[in-house]
Amino acid sequence: MLEIAIIWDWLAFAFRWLHVITAIAWIGSSFYFIALDLGLHKRPNLPEGVSGEEWQVHGGGFYHIQKYQVAPPNLPTQLTWFKWESYSTWLSGFALMAIMYWSGAELYLIDRSKMDLELWQAILISGGSLAIGWVIYDLLCKSRLGQRPITLMLLLFILLVVMSWGYDQIFTGRAALLHIGAFTATIMTANVFLIIIPNQKIVVADLKQGKKPNPEFGRIGKLRSTHNNYLTLPVIFLMLSNHYPLAFASEYNWIICSLIFLMGVTIRHYFNTIHARKGHPNWTWAVTAMIFIAIMWLSALKPPIGDDFELSNTRTADDPTSHVELVGFDEVDEIIQIRCAACHNRQPVWDQILWAPKTVLLETEQQIIDNADRIFLHSVMTTSMPPSNATFMTVEERQTLMQWYAQIPQSQKLPFVRRQSVQ
Ligand code: HEC
Incomplete structure (x- = not known):
C-alpha cells in the first residue's frame, strides 16, 4: 500500500533529482557564457555594433559567435533566451526546502536550545528572510554604490557573514548553512528574474521600435551577472554541506560559511583569468588551499566535548594520580x-x-x-x-x-x- 510516508519520500527524491538537473543546466550555461564573454576577440572589420567574436569547435562542427554590445542594429527573427534554467532551479529548490525543512522542522529546522520557535514562526523566518535578503541586496546595488563594484562586493560579503551568523542564532546548524545557501541562490535567481531579463526585454522592445537601446542596461546586467558568477561555487558547497557534520554542526560553522564565500572568489578568479587569456594565476590555488585548511582546523577547534577535554583526566578528576578507567x-x-x-x-x-x-x-x-x-x-x-x-x-x-x-x-x-x- 502506498503510505503517505512512501509518497513523501519519493517526492523528496523527485524534487532533488529535478533540482540537481536544473542546477547543472543553469550553472553550465552560466559558466559557458562567462567564459565565452571573457574570451571574445576583437579584430578589425567586425560588423557594426560587434564588440568581439570567438570561434569554437564542439560536437562535430564549428561555431562562429559574435557579441553585439548592447544590441544588434535590427532585432533578429529568432532569439534564444536563457532564463528557465535559473527559475526552475530556484522553484525546485524551494519545493525541496519545504519538503525537507518545513515538513521536517522539528528535527531539521528548529533548535530549541537556540530559539524556541513555533512551527509557523520558523517557516515565516525561513521564507521571509529570503525575500528580505533580496530587498537589501537590491537596494545596495541600486544605490550609488552600484558605481563602485569592489566596495559593493565587500558590502555584499559582510551581508553574507552577518546572515550566516544570524541564521546560526536561530536554526539548527544544518538549516543555517542550507538557508545561507538558499539566501544567496535567491539573490542569484532574482537577479535573473527581476533585473537581467526585464532589462533585456526593454532592449528588445526598443529595437522593435527602432530606438537605440540605453547601454546602461548592459552595464547593470554585467554587474549582477558578475555577482552570480562569484556566488555559484559557495552555493553548491552550502547545499551539499548538510552531509558533512563538521561543516554545519561545529561551533564555528558561521565562520566556515563566510570563508566559503572567499573560496568562491579565489577559485573563480583563476578561471576568469585564464578564460580572459590573462595568464595562469596559480597563487589562487595556494590561497584556496589555505582557506580550506583553515576551515578544517576551525571545524575541530571547539568540539562539544570541550576544547580542553583530555582523555586522561576527566574520569579521574577526583583522583589525579589514578590511571584512566576504560570505558566499558x-x-x-x-x-x-x-x-x-x-x-x-x-x-x-x-x-x-x-x-x-x-x-x-x-x-x-x-x-x-x-x-x-x-x-x-x-x-x-x-x-x-x-x-x-x-x-x-x-x-x-x-x-x-x-x-x-x-x-x-x-x-x-x-x-x-x-x-x-x-x-
Ligand atoms: C530523533 C531521531 C534521531 C535521534 C534520536 C538520533 N538520530 Fe541519527 N539520524 C536521524 C536522522 C533523521 C538522520 C538522517 C539525517 C539526514 O537525512 O542527513 C540521522 C542520521 C544519522 C547518521 C548518518 C549520517 C550520515 O550523514 O550518514 C548517524 C551516524 C547518526 N544519525 C548517528 C546518531 C547517533 C550516534 C545518535 C545518538 C547520539 C543519533 N543519531 C540520534 C535521526 C536521529
Missing part, C-alpha cells in the same frame, strides 16, 4: 540506547521516523562499533546527532563516547564509508 561497552550501550535508539532502530519509536535514518542501526555491539567513526563525527566532534539534540544528550555523555572511541584500536577504525559498503 555497557556504558556506551546505555548512552546509545537512551539517546539514539528511538530513531536508529529497526522499529523506531520516534514520531515521524518510520525506518532507521540513513539505514544507520545502533542496536547491537557490532553495529555500534561499525559506526564508531560516524558516531565520533556526528556526536562527539559535532552536535549533528541527535538532531536538534532531540533526546537531550549531555556533554558528559559525549565525553564518554570520545573516551570509548579513543580506546578502539586504529586497525578497527577503517574509514567508515568503506566498512559501510562491505556490510
